[in-house]
Amino acid sequence: MPLLSVVLPAYNEEAMLPVAAKTLKDILEENAIEYELVFVNDGSRDRTWEIIREEADRNPHVRGIHFSRNFGKEAAIAAGLACSAGDCVAVMDSDLQHPPEILVAMYHLWEEGYEVVEGVKKNRGKESLPHRASARIFYSLMTRLAHLDMERASDFKLLDRRAVDAILSMPEKNAFFRAMSSWVGFKKTSLEFDVRERKAGTSKWSAWTLAKYALTNIVSYSSAPMQLVTAAGFLVFLLAIVLGVQTLVKYFNGTAVEGFTTVILLILLIGSVIMVSLGIIGYYIAKIYEEVKGRPRYIISKRI
Ligand code: UDP
Ligand code: MG
Numbered sequence: 449m450p451l452l453s454v455v456l457p458a459y460n461e462e463a464m465l466p467v468a469a470k471t472l473k474d475i476l477e478e479n480a481i482e483y484e485l486v487f488v489n490d491g492s493r494d495r496t497w498e499i500i501r502e503e504a505d506r507n508p509h510v511r512g513i514h515f516s517r518n519f520g521k522e523a524a525i526a527a528g529l530a531c532s533a534g535d536c537v538a539v540m541d542s543d544l545q546h547p548p549e550i551l552v553a554m555y556h557l558w559e560e561g562y563e564v565v566e567g568v569k570k571n572r573g574k575e576s577l578p579h580r581a582s583a584r585i586f587y588s589l590m591t592r593l594a595h596l597d598m599e600r601a602s603d604f605k606l607l608d609r610r611a612v613d614a615i616l617s618m619p620e621k622n623a624f625f626r627a628m629s630s631w632v633g634f635k636k637t638s639l640e641f642d643v644r645e646r647k648a649g650t651s652k653w654s655a656w657t658l659a660k661y662a663l664t665n666i667v668s669y670s671s672a673p674m675q676l677v678t679a680a681g682f683l684v685f686l687l688a689i690v691l692g693v694q695t696l697v698k699y700f701n702g703t704a705v706e707g708f709t710t711v712i713l714l715i716l717l718i719g720s721v722i723m724v725s726l727g728i729i730g731y732y733i734a735k736i737y738e739e740v741k742g743r744p745r746y747i748i749s750k751r752i
Pocket of ligand 2: 541543545646651
């Protein structure tokens with residue numbers, strides 16, 4: 449019997465965990481699927497870890513990983529993938545916003561021979577207007593800059609062992625699971641699902657964490673912003689030629705006194721282009737520095 453591992457990142461999910469564990473247990477046993485639930489406690493400040501321990505005492509199919517602090521959902525997914533033993537591994541939110549029935553359907557697709565089964569959002573669930581708008585901007589940037597179509601992508605996926613091993617073999621620290629699983633290739637299909645409403649607890653993302661997340665992911669999948677710097681430099685250079693010629697002509701005509709406005713405008717313009725450019729380059733250098741330091745993506749303090 450093949451084993452299905454379900455990776456469930458959890459950050460302050462005390463309210464939803466018992467429900468999630470029970471729902472998954474019931475539905476997987478009903479469908480006679482051999483399974484393990486890998487809960488990754490991402491440094492929660494509530495009783496999440498105690499609840500994972502209780503669930504593990506009650507159900508031998510439950511495993512738990514405890515981070516030493518909050519490392520973020522991406523790190524939790526990576527740890528779950530690394531620790532899972534299944535022939536196929538599914539990743540889903542532990543707040544049950546990803547419907548468990550779809551998990552069963554994904555498993556059957558895997559049995560049919562698909563190696564990557566991606567959950568695609570039919571709707572985006574309940575989200576505020578600014579959230580929806582910024583998500584749209586982010587994904588259209590991703591599509592244009594990184595050539596990855598992810599408008600409706602989610603972290604709800606089921607991967608064959610081979611795809612999991614391919615993802616785990618990548619040493620980069622700023623991994624973006626959603627993009628990585630489509631980047632590795634393999635025989636792929638997708639399944640639509642409706643994002644459910646969260647029954648308890650709150651969303652763990654603030655506008656700030658989402659903005660940082662978006663920036664990191666764009667930078668790790670595209671160097672287009674850096675090429676923007678080159679383009680800006682080129683434009684300013686063209687401008688410099690035109691103004692240089694004009695200045696020289698005026699000088700030789702003996703009419704070169706006026707023009708302080710031009711000087712001030714030029715200094716402002718070029719100064720700001722240089723600073724923005726340095727900022728963009730600095731951002732990439734910071735990311736390179738992070739990768740070069742080779743720090744682990746997460747630190748596990750306990751396991752069950
Ligand atoms: N999560 C996590 N670490 C974090 C933030 C979130 O492991 O730093 C988990 C969270 O417990 C949940 C999943 O990631 O299982 C999705 O988070 P959430 O439901 O808050 O996001 P939303 O559904 O609102 O996009
Ligand atoms: Mg959620």
